[in-house]
Amino acid sequence: MGAMERRVADLWFTEYQTPNLRLGLRIKDVLLNKQSPYQHILVVDTDQYGKVLVLDGAIQLTETDEFCYHEMMAHLVLCAHPCPERVLVIGGGDGGVVREAIKHEAVKKVTLVDIDEDVINTSRTFFPNVSCALEDERVEIKPMDALLYVKEHFNEFDIVIIDSTDPVDFASGLFEPEFYKDVHKALKDDGLMIAQTESPFAEPKLLSEAFKGLRSVFENVYLAWGVVPTYPTGFWTYSVGSKSIDPRIQRRSAPKGTKYYSDDMHPLAFKLPPFVREIIDGDNLKGAKAD
Known part of the structure; x- marks a missing residue:
């Protein structure tokens, strides 16, 4: 790595939509990551779609769509x-x-x-x-x-x-x-x-x-x-x-x-x-x- 280069964190959320299909979104921030009595709840902020609500690994909604x-x-x-x-x-x-x-x-x-x-x-x-x-x-x-x-x-x-x-x-x-x-x-x-x-x-x-x-x-x-x-x-x-x-x-x-x-x-x-x-x-x- 050159003297002027910096390492940058490259975080992604990946939804496995089928065994053969994935959707990936670059993450700006992880806002919530918890397990409820019924399912895992994740909220991330992304560049492409804004904030995203994920339940048990599946996207439920994004602010954009x-x-x-x-x-x-x-x-x-x-x-x-x-x-x-x-x-x-x-x-x-x-x-x-x-x-x-x-x-x-x-x-x-x-x-x-x-x-x-x-x-x-x-x-x-x-x-x-x-x-x-x-x-x-x-x-x-x-x-x-x-x-x-x-x-x-x-x-x-x-x-x-x-x-x-x-x-x-x-x-x-x-x-x-x-x-x-x-x-x-x-x-x-x-x-x-x-x-x-x-x-x-x-x-x-x-x-x-x-x-x-x-x-x-x-x-x-x-x-x-x-x-x-x-x-x-x-x-x-x-x-x-x-x-x-x-x-x-x-x-x-x-x-x-x-x-x-x-x-x-x-x-x-x-x-x-x-x-x-x-x-x-x-x-x-x-x-x-x-x-």
């Missing part, structure tokens, strides 16, 4: 429902979906159920622009097991949003037909539910099985898609279960200030590339709606 995911998860169903007064958010302890839900004047109450209170507190501390709605008077927070909570409620919610982590460990039950049955019972007759169902490139089998599970429970199921740059492959899917109404029809305009979701985007999100339709319609089960 979180709106892509949170807006789609909330507004695809909230704008499709004629009057979404009661909203249940399962998971989503960071508060991003809640932030989007309360932008709708029709919403009277949002109940957030996340088993890990440490995630909620972490978002309050490090992601105030994401968690800002958690203090709203219309928001009720229940730090408990969503599988148990949903079983105790019947015909109560207009919208259920399942903002789950990857289907491993304590979150695996949120992708099972038995859970979908409980969600179906918790919804009103014109209720809608939405769940993130991963990438068709990285997890085609998971997408197929989750969609099949929903079709075994709901009268009609639809798939939408969007872009989330830091999620595996950047191509993400959202499965919508409906008791009666067609979520492809936008009944209420997008709230002001959205950066990804829009009135134009709503119908387009349900237009699927042929390879995605093939993944979910391989068995042509009754009630399937591809686009």
